[in-house]
Amino acid sequence: MHLLAGIGNFGESLGGYLIPFLFVLTIVVFFHELGHFLVARLCGVKVETFSIGFGREIVGWNDRHGTRWKVSWIPLGGYVKFVGDESAASTPDRRRLAEIPPEERGGLFHFKPLHQRAAVVAAGPFANFVLAILLFAGLFTFAGQTVATPVVDGVQPDSAAAEAGFRPGDLVLSIDGTTIESFEEMQRIVSASAGQSLTFLVKRADGETLSLNATPRLEEMKDRFGNAHRIGLLGIQRDVKEGNFRVVKSDPLTSVWLGAKETWFIVARTMDYIGGIFAGREDAGQLGGPLRIAQVSGQVAAIGFGALISLTAVLSVSIGLLNLFPVPMLDGGHLLYYAVEAVRGRPMGDQAQEYGFRIGLALVMMLMVFATWNDLVHLFS
CATH class of the missing domain: 2.30.42.10 (PDZ domain)
Incomplete structure (x- = not known):
């Protein structure tokens, strides 16, 4: 009966949670992918798709460079797919790439110099940190x-x-x-x-x-x-x-500085918390997933728009930091591969990269299952 009551209460609150959750997540994901996109364009990389969400397309359009911009049905993330990618995780399509003539490879991400590929990958998390700083700065300037x-x-x-x-x-x-x-x-x-x-x-x-x-x-x-x-x-x-x-209330320049300090505090606190989990000082049950984010978004939205913007900034820092973890499938995993390539003087072998992506996918899925379980325990306890 307790579980059924919890499910009923959550169902009643779902409408109030959904809109703030989509608002927060869409802004954070859009700026993350926009970071990848802008630096890719700056480096002359051909972008095939810019998607908010996964799965089937709801609505979309093509820009003058041939990029397909679209919104998809599953609003739990997004991706930028370059020409020559096999998947949304930017794993290379080796067969397709091998068939492309050398004279047409100039605009392909996987044939770009190492420093350009690293810049494109790092731009996503960097955009999240910039977004958080600007959101905090706006709050400190206008709301105080x-x-x-x-x-x-x-x-x-x-x-x-x-x-x-x-x-x-x-x-x-x-x-x-x-x-x-x-x-x-x-x-x-x-x-x-x-x-x-x-x-x-x-x-x-x-x-x-x-x-x-x-x-x-x-x-x-x-x-x-x-x-x-x-x-x-x-x-x-x-x-x-x-x-x-x-x-x-602070002037804009001071607010940007304060926003940077606030962003750094969140990064430092998050890293300390993760270290505390491994050291046994912190409770891993505090980790939350999409359901917890949806719940908190609805609760914070009830306080006011300023509180929702603050939550967006915090979530943006968290997403940026998470993507920098050296796990294949994430941006940090790609940067790890590039670091190995810089040391070895050549890319890792295809088989090693493939095993890495499989391990990374397994780790990401395990984390999602664990976080969702925590969410369910939290919601229905």
């Missing part, structure tokens, strides 16, 4: 940031903060040498540092400055939508009265 002073207004008994000696009225100046300018900045560092000793430089209400060492405890918290998150907590409280908050 809500900033709260990093003052401790309360300390929970028997908490990590109480053990470290925090007192109400303490102003946090820095954490491990990083200057803290807002309560939110301090909160983000603490939440990502469960089990790690942090050094806080604080200023007491009487003007005394001292150093406190505290180790955030890993605890499970629920957000406003009931989603559980395992994060680090100190056990300090802030006063939410109006005078402690201010909205700060």
Whole structure:
């Protein structure tokens, strides 16, 4: 009965999730593939297809260069296919390529110099990072940031903060040498540092400055939508009265810099989380797939358009970073092949590349199954 109720609740929410999910995913995928496309055109590569989605075509058109632009039925990704590719993963069609006369190979991706092929492949993830920086910059410029002073207004008994000696009225100046300018900045560092000793430089209400060492405890918290998150907590409280908050809008150049910092923070936090999984410090159950993204998209859209844009930026960073992993089938796998080619002075053998793509496909499918299972457990628990 519990499972059936969960399925029913998810079904009722599907309409509210679907449109925000497609909005977020389409923007992220489009810019990723656009990065590949633009650099390919710059390098004189002939592009056969630019597709948003997989499967059968819904609508499409040909541009003056002969590229087929289309939208397909399965909206869970997209691809750019070059002339001479066997599949959407840019695996070369060896038989077709061998039949092309030498004088016609100039515009084919697989006959381009190594540095051009690497640039085309790397352009997709790079476009995702650029998109995230621009989206964050737009938010910081037009919506601004809500900033709260990093003052401790309360300390929970028997908490990590109480053990470290925090007192109400303490102003946090820095954490491990990083200057803290807002309560939110301090909160983000603490939440990502469960089990790690942090050094806080604080200023007491009487003007005394001292150093406190505290180790955030890993605890499970629920957000406003009931989603559980395992994060680090100190056990300090802030006063939410109006005078402690201010909205700060930045000029465009400063916003771009702040957007770059925000993007780097997400990259660093993601890499730390992945390392924590292998080290046993993090829970792999936090990994989510399309269903979780759809759910979060709908929930965030209910908060406001700005929150949805912020989610789009975060997802863009995640997609860009994921594609850089050295797994065949992904952009990082192609770059790995090119690195081997640069060292050896010639490409890897066809059989070795084929085995690599099969292994990469298996790894990607395993990850998708695992993430979807996590989604189902999360949705129906």
